[in-house]
Amino acid sequence: MPAESLEDLFLIELKDVYDTEHRLLGALDELSQQTTQEEAQQAFEEHREETEQHIRNLEQAFQALGEEPEREECEGIQGMIEETEEFFEEKEPAEQVANRYAIGAAQKTERYEITAYENMLQWAQEADMDREIIEAIEANLADEQSALRDLQRMAEEFDYQQIVAV
Numbered sequence: 001m002p003a004e005s006l007e008d009l010f011l012i013e014l015k016d017v018y019d020t021e022h023r024l025l026g027a028l029d030e031l032s033q034q035t036t037q038e039e040a041q042q043a044f045e046e047h048r049e050e051t052e053q054h055i056r057n058l059e060q061a062f063q064a065l066g067e068e069p070e071r072e073e074c075e076g077i078q079g080m081i082e083e084t085e086e087f088f089e090e091k092e093p094a095e096q097v098a099n100r101y102a103i104g105a106a107q108k109t110e111r112y113e114i115t116a117y118e119n120m121l122q123w124a125q126e127a128d129m130d131r132e133i134i135e136a137i138e139a140n141l142a143d144e145q146s147a148l149r150d151l152q153r154m155a156e157e158f159d160y161q162q163i164v165a166v
């Protein structure tokens with residue numbers, strides 16, 4: 001079916017981000033396994049729980065639109081996840097290098113999600129969609145922004161002395 005309206009565009013992006021969130025469950029598990037830094041590990045685990053809620057919020061949005069929840073392969077996030085897996089498999093990172101990399105990898109996914117949700121929120125508002133839909137997207141966006149802020153702080157406070165070449 002050709003995409004002709006803002007509602008069509010919203011639904012396409014909704015299916016995409018519904019897939020993104022599912023893939024991130026596994027990705028956050030992987031990141032938490034690859035890191036030895038307790039604070040980051042905890043952040044990944046907490047955000048994984050939030051991600052489960054994001055999935056439920058998106059299901060609410062599908063329902064409010066009268067649509068069955070459906071995943072459409074998000075190649076963007078899949079690429080990011082593969083890149084991260086390859087890094088850990090192929091680069092034999094030292095412990096603190098792996099720790100810092102994991103924070104950066106998570107930051108990238110948050111930025112990706114934030115952009116998707118910012119657009120969707122704008123489209124939902126422009127198309128005057130139900131309050132329920134707008135609130136679902138707003139809730140997810142707020143969590144992603146807060147997750148990104150936490151990661152940015154961890155990146156700033158990281159003990160770089162451990163990985164600076166001498």
Ligand SMILES: [Fe+2]
Nearest residue numbers: 021051054113
């Ligand atoms: Fe999310």
Ligand SMILES: [Fe+2]
Nearest residue numbers: 110113144147
């Ligand atoms: Fe996220």
